[in-house]
Amino acid sequence: MKLIALNLPRDFTEQELAELFKAHGNIKSCTLVLDAGTGKSKGFGFVEMALAHEGEAAIKALHGSKVGKEKIRVKQAD
DNA sequence: GATGAGCGT
Numbered sequence: 001m002k003l004i005a006l007n008l009p010r011d012f013t014e015q016e017l018a019e020l021f022k023a024h025g026n027i028k029s030c031t032l033v034l035d036a037g038t039g040k041s042k043g044f045g046f047v048e049m050a051l052a053h054e055g056e057a058a059i060k061a062l063h064g065s066k067v068g069k070e071k072i073r074v075k076q077a078d
Numbered sequence: 079g080a081t082g083a084g085c086g087t
Contacts, residue, residue, distance in 0.1 A: 004085055033086045043079070046086060077085055 001055030003047045004077040008032075009068030010041050021047045024061045025054025046077055 005017065014032035021027050032045035049055035055076065063074040 002085090006084055007082095010079070031086060036087065042084095042086085044084065044086085073083085075085090 001049040001052045002077040003049060003055055003058060004044060004075055005047060005062070006044045006073040006075070007070050008041060008043050008045060008072055009070060010043060012041055012045075012068065014045065017045050017047065020062065020067070021049070021058050024058040026050035 008017070012032065014030060017032050018027055018030045021030065026049065028048040028050045030045065030047045033042045034040065035042055047058070049058060059074045059076065062072065064071050
C-alpha cells in the first residue's frame with residue numbers, strides 16, 4: 001500500500017512524516033521528496049504501509065488534516 | 079511554493 005502525501009509544510013521532515021503515519025499503521029518505509037538543489041522539501045512525500053487496511057485508515061485519518069499551516073492531502077499512490 | 083494539483087533523490 002503506497003501512499004502519497006501532498007501539500008506538506010516546507011519545513012516538514014521525513015522523520016515527522018514517519019511519526020505522522022506510524023500513529024495509524026505500520027510503516028514499511030517512507031520518503032520525503034527533497035529538492036536536489038536546495039535540499040528543501042518539495043511539499044510532498046511517499047509512505048509505504050505494511051497492510052492495505054492500515055493505509056486506508058491512514059488516508060481517512062490524515063487526508064484533510066491540519067499539519068503546520070496547511071491541510072495536507074493523502075492519497076493512494078499505487 | 080503558491081493559480082492548484084501534484085506520483086520521488
